[in-house]
Amino acid sequence: MSEMQHVTERQPVTRTCPFDPPAEYRTLRDEAPIAEVTLPDGATGWLVSRYADVRAVLADPRFSARRRPLRTAAADAPVPPPPTGWFIMMDAPEHTRFRRLLTGQFTVRRMRQLAPAVERIVAEHLDAMAAAGGPVDLVHAFALPIPSLVICELLGVPYADREEFQRNSATLLRIDAAPEEVQEAQTAMNAYFRRLAADKRAEPGDDILSELVQSGELTEEELAGVGVLLLVAGHETTANMIALATMCLLRNPGQLAALRADPSLMDGAVEELLRYLSVIQYGVRRTAREDVELDGHRIPAGSLVVAALPSGNRDTTQFPGDPEQLDVSRTSRSHLAFGHGIHQCLGQQLARVEMKAALSALFARFPDLRLAVPVEEVPMRDDMIVYGVHELPVTW
Amino acid sequence: MKVTIDEDRCVGAGQCVLAAGDVFDQRDEDGIVVLLDPTPSGARLVEVEEAAASCPALAITVER
Numbered sequence A: 001m002s003e004m005q006h007v008t009e010r011q012p013v014t015r016t017c018p019f020d021p022p023a024e025y026r027t028l029r030d031e032a033p034i035a036e037v038t039l040p041d042g043a044t045g046w047l048v049s050r051y052a053d054v055r056a057v058l059a060d061p062r063f064s065a066r067r068r069p070l071r072t073a074a075a076d077a078p079v080p081p082p083p084t085g086w087f088i089m090m091d092a093p094e095h096t097r098f099r100r101l102l103t104g105q106f107t108v109r110r111m112r113q114l115a116p117a118v119e120r121i122v123a124e125h126l127d128a129m130a131a132a133g134g135p136v137d138l139v140h141a142f143a144l145p146i147p148s149l150v151i152c153e154l155l156g157v158p159y160a161d162r163e164e165f166q167r168n169s170a171t172l173l174r175i176d177a178a179p180e181e182v183q184e185a186q187t188a189m190n191a192y193f194r195r196l197a198a199d200k201r202a203e204p205g206d207d208i209l210s211e212l213v214q215s216g217e218l219t220e221e222e223l224a225g226v227g228v229l230l231l232v233a234g235h236e237t238t239a240n241m242i243a244l245a246t247m248c249l250l251r252n253p254g255q256l257a258a259l260r261a262d263p264s265l266m267d268g269a270v271e272e273l274l275r276y277l278s279v280i281q282y283g284v285r286r287t288a289r290e291d292v293e294l295d296g297h298r299i300p301a302g303s304l305v306v307a308a309l310p311s312g313n314r315d316t317t318q319f320p321g322d323p324e325q326l327d328v329s330r331t332s333r334s335h336l337a338f339g340h341g342i343h344q345c346l347g348q349q350l351a352r353v354e355m356k357a358a359l360s361a362l363f364a365r366f367p368d369l370r371l372a373v374p375v376e377e378v379p380m381r382d383d384m385i386v387y388g389v390h391e392l393p394v395t396w
Numbered sequence B: 001m002k003v004t005i006d007e008d009r010c011v012g013a014g015q016c017v018l019a020a021g022d023v024f025d026q027r028d029e030d031g032i033v034v035l036l037d038p039t040p041s042g043a044r045l046v047e048v049e050e051a052a053a054s055c056p057a058l059a060i061t062v063e064r
């Protein structure tokens, strides 16, 4: 294909700016929006980089959610079956059964009712930071504990057990984790949730896990899988958005000043930060169940397809003006940061409540918040499925 | 304007409620969309069309 010769034939992975997806995506969108490429794990797949095509793929039931996960250590291995209960990798109607059991727990109304409790947790962590004095690592003092505490509370997981599950879930999100490490982390978390489910059966609490146990709809193994999925999906993503959004606002003082001057911009700013930073950095994967014709390309059955969320979110046809610039006054609600189609993020309303509470209170509490190291020294999470910072030293 | 919803397609993502909370709601039990107002006034067109466009499950249809 001649049109592919002057563009990369690999999925772009190298960033020049910590907040921008690799610049090659711009060329791909213009010149080869649907391209067969080598993926970061060495597998071959179809990279879809325009907004409209990303949405089309994710809304199309001919693309199955059962897919080869991104693992650089296991590119030649056969595609593993999805862990039991992981509906993120299931198709309808199996997916529907799990999703419908949970959507009532994550409605806009329920999550808004949770806001005061989230704000309380945020305030406690800011108090502790103020008492300790700067510099602190914002990830460990603030960005990670908030969503971890909230999802533990919702699920009914004792927060005291966090060290183990934070470590295991970090393993699952590392793209270079070895298959044995992944298996081990998965097994340990499953065993943990099976024990917890047994406890809830004996002594139900006011939490999602207890409700799932009592509904009688799931097997023990499915229950454990759902618990692991919710815990993993529910804390690292939001934690990274909070820390990366903070760093990004500190590096865009004009935007931060606009937000401080007019707090009513906050809802829109959260959407814009989600769009601009698109932390599911390598996109989401699907497998073609049959031969599919997409914009003149024939994608054979069995092909891996990557919907590049960060690229679609910078597409000028969808986001007029300059989508390469952060603009907190932009209306960017139809962004792709939470995916699209039947798998669109179940926890998105919770993530919105958490981000809003965390960012508003942080900048109000510490008007002089700043990085405590030169920006080049902040360790970025290029090695993780969820982008962000490993640490963010700040002071005030 | 006439709005219709397809409950079977809805995945309870809540985008419609964020876009136009006076037209759409979600059932408490299962998060599925509830149409509060099937014939909203023309003044709500922008919000309602945004709801339909951002619905990930394409469960909302708007007839002008």
Ligand code: HEM
Pocket (backbone or CB within 6 Å): A065, A087, A088, A089, A099, A151, A229, A230, A233, A234, A235, A237, A238, A241, A279, A280, A284, A285, A336, A337, A338, A339, A340, A342, A343, A344, A345, A346, A347, A348, A350, A351
């Ligand atoms: C800013 C934070 C978050 C981001 C950027 C994010 C992103 C995403 C994306 C892109 C997907 C789609 C995956 C796919 O199509 O393969 C997804 C699905 C999912 N997310 Fe989130 N997420 C966030 C927070 C949360 C939270 C707080 C929870 C808490 C429960 C959560 C739970 C889930 C679940 C269970 C799914 C699978 C849904 C399904 O397959 O039906 N996420 N998320």
Ligand code: SF4
Pocket (backbone or CB within 6 Å): B005, B009, B010, B011, B012, B013, B014, B015, B016, B017, B024, B026, B031, B032, B033, B054, B055, B056, B057, B058, B059, B060
């Ligand atoms: S946006 Fe669509 S999927 Fe989400 S609650 Fe509304 S109708 Fe259902």
